[in-house]
Amino acid sequence: MALINSLLKKWYHLLFVFISLFLVQFPNLHDPARFLAEYAGLAVLWLTVVSTELDRKPFSLHGAYSALVLSTLVAGSFVSRLVLRRFGIFSSPFFAPILLLGLLTDRRLTVSVAVFSSALLIVSIEPSSLEFSLLLVCNIVAAVASSGLKKRLQIVRPAFFAVVCNVSFLLLGFFSKEKVVFDRNLLLSLIMPFLFSVVDLGLLPFVEYASLIYSDIDLVELGNMNHPLIKLLSLRAPGTYYHSAIVANLAEAAAEKIGANPILARTAAYFHDVGKVKRPYFYTENIEDKNPHDELNPKLSHLIVLDHVKYGQELARRHRLPLLVQDVIPQHHGTRVQKYFYHKAKEMGENLSEDEFRYTGPKPQFKEAGIIMLADSVEAAFRSVKNPTASRIRSLVEEIVSGIYNERELDESGLTLKDLEAVADEFARVLLNMFKSRIEYPKEEIKKVIVLAENPAHKSDETPSSDQENSESP
């Protein structure tokens, strides 16, 4: 029953397999029985290999991921098959769609798509054993080599591996009995992979703009603090800007440590509180002297603070930020209670439940969102620690991580207890390093040098008083 339900839910996947098989076989559809047998085989392969990967988070959160995979595969397979039939396998851009998906999704999903794409082309062209092996191996190599690229120039890596693959199979064909036109194919094998990689790089910004699914290459660019929203945040809410930069450092280090995506964590952290550009003076990090909440009803304060999430989502949508960065804006508070306002309401004798002071959620849905929720709270708490020591920082971090875990806010994030332990270690390490750099700044030394330079005769008189030494403590 569950299997039938999931098949019904994925009816459009089955329709996609049918359309793509029809397109790559058209106009040679002379044998309906064979077509149906191939369709059944490909449908099973899709449902067991690719569809299960698309059920994983974060791909299952947005239909855009399925749409991206399906459309890239249909268009890529159709063009590849046309070129392949007319000009041969070494001219065909069959690995270009795999390369594009490698840049935009993760390695597991891309490898599974590479296997399906090879099977689709294999049934459509009835290749020789050499072509069959080349398609499969080259596609899988392109999938593995294209994921995790962080710079445009690194695109030469999958192209180079594709060239190695092509030339190896060309040589195999040359020395075996298969007929291979060595001269022409050698030139194509060397040039085409680089050409298709450049075409993919050219297509990348358009695909990203349309799908809001970003490659690491463009996430790095988005996180370079030059985005108009980040500039606006730095002007209107400098305290929040500074807070976001520290959250980004914490989140990036923790994501790296547990094998999540540090680039996504850093970029999303920069934008997580972007909604605070509206009424910035209502948020603690921007309050200078008088707290405006002192004169407000706690319920109204709650609504004002809640608005930074809603307004942040609106700004993110308007600026077409990546889907996962948009997700972090509501998820960094999850469904947590604004305890300060709740307790204030209770002290004022108002009979309100905790639920009335909750953020609207949802809870963090992927690891990077969970890490940013933790980093956000840790940074806010660290700000109020007067004289931080290693042990105080460690216990503060542990207290906050355990607290959020016990509130069950991380239940849907995919973070395990082992991950949380590593995240807490990393947060404590990063904060300790920042704290160390602050106290090690040699203020007295600089003063002494200036005095010496101005009047060397004062050398023996310049002994700092005990008061001056004490003023060095942060």
Ligand SMILES: [Fe+2]
């Ligand atoms: Fe926030």
Ligand SMILES: [Fe+2]
């Ligand atoms: Fe924040």
